[in-house]
Amino acid sequence: MRQRLLITLRDTDGALQRLLGTAERRGFRICAVHAELVESAQSQVAITVESARDVALLARQLLRLHEVCDVCVA
């Protein structure tokens, strides 16, 4: 099942890499990514993922990342 997540990210070294790596390692296939620097220090990232696993669990795991400010399941 495909789901879309909207993530607000602090723009730090490796932030996007860490985000996408976490999603993949936790068993979510990344189907689409859109990332955009919206302020000098923040990015908005939209990812579409596919997995048999509960996307809410991925959202909680992403929220543990230090640079993630907010996660919203669209």
Place this chain on the structure above:
Amino acid sequence: MDNAGTPGAAVRSGAQWLVSALEAEGVDTIFGYPGGAIMPVYDALVDSRLRHILVRHEQGAALAADGYARASGRIGVCMATSGPGATNLLTGIANAFMDSVPMLAITGQVSSALMGTDAFQEVDIFGMSLPVVKHSFIVRCAADVAATVHEACAIACSGRPGPVLIDLPKDVQLARAAAAPWRSREASAVHAAGAVNLDAAISLMSRSARPLLYVGGGVGIARAETALRDFVAATAVPVVCTLKGLGALDPDQPEFMGMLGMHGSPAANHAVQSCDLLIVLGARFDDRATGKLETFAPGARVLHIDADAAEIGKLRGADVALGGPLEHMLQLLAQHSPVATEDWRAHCASLRSLYANRYDAPGDDVYAPALLRDLSRAAGPGSIVACDVGQHQMWVAQHWRINACSRHLTSGGLGTMGYGLPAALGAQLACPEAHVICVSGDGSIMMNLQELATARRYGIPVKIVLLDNGCLGMVRQWQELFFEQRYSEVDLSDNPDFVALAAAFGIEAFAIERRADVSAAIDRLLAAKGPILCHVRIDPRANVWPLVPPGKSNGEMMDSAA
């Protein structure tokens, strides 16, 4: 802690800012190994009050920092140069990540202008370590070094602890600057349990006839042992522990059922299988604990309490979940929870009695479980045991009298052979008054044997018990039981003479082979003033029992090869 608004702030090199920031964080010991890209920091150490322990391999530095952190409850710090120095830290960083140990790993990096050019000893340690750190930084200018150290320490120690990496290019170490303003983050607010969930939790407990606490490493990490013991005293709910949860409850407390899981006690596993409410406390349904997940605690509803919300529902759904500090949750629940029924308590007591450990193995050769039981009794409740990985690790879990999580150092998540000796060194430096005992095997000890030189150099009085069965015992056991005795690459019968080897490092050492020698050996170990190694020859055919076969339910334990 902050320096915001400090007038006339000093100008220092990045390396000096690193050292002074560590001092300001209360760090007293660093485990490390110098090299080209970290030389400015080593130069700054000369003028510092920080104690640097020169290990003989960077993996030893990371694992010693891990042992220091677990035993002391303070952050462990390790340091290495770029390239191979950094990659050698990785196993220890991953070990800390898997077991949620607060650690700061500092790596030198080639100068900023050379990064990305395949320079000598350049690796992307930041990228390589991403999956095994809680967070990581590359510091781009000297002014940011102190602030980064303070932020890194706060991240490593807050919430669910973990390792944080700081990669520090050499030019940043050398550059001089005033420190940018920094302010330590406020401690996380205590999350009050939602009233609805608390009510639901109490309702679950009130309706349960057979409640059971499943206690994991989160209790020790949260320093919630006292709250747990108070909760158990108030409710008499029986308790099973994971490998990392051992010590959360006093093993003499009548509610303690032992370790659950693959090499758990039958009493614990049977209690799990027959409970109707599983109160999961700082545990994560690890496969070594649950066996076949679908058949784990089949009749139980689940009340999951964890500081890390991401653990709730990861592998098994919770009927009720409470997220937040464990100590607070336990205190709230203890005020309202009913006492476990007499029938259930009597049932659990009968299981404990029926499956009590036995130490009457036939023969004259050393029986490792009995040796470990006797040594732990003799060493006393304040002693610390650090084990390696393999059969001896499980024997320690089963037979050592562990009465505090911080006194049982074991590589639970990563299962790192070679952990025991450096972890013991770190623990001994953190707790100089304690008996620190490293229980190792002939496979594991060889993975970080070079740290005997560290023990010798600093006179670190660890007591090493080397259980030598001349093979990779756990792998051999599995090949015997599950691979039709097709033994593949497990023979270590050509081991070196460990007593002579230890002596070559300047370490006192002796060997025993007979059961009758155990008592005197324990006396000698505990009386030693410096590091000492006792080489113990054990039966190569000895197995760890009981055992839940892979893919089986915890109710299907084997207690022999027959």
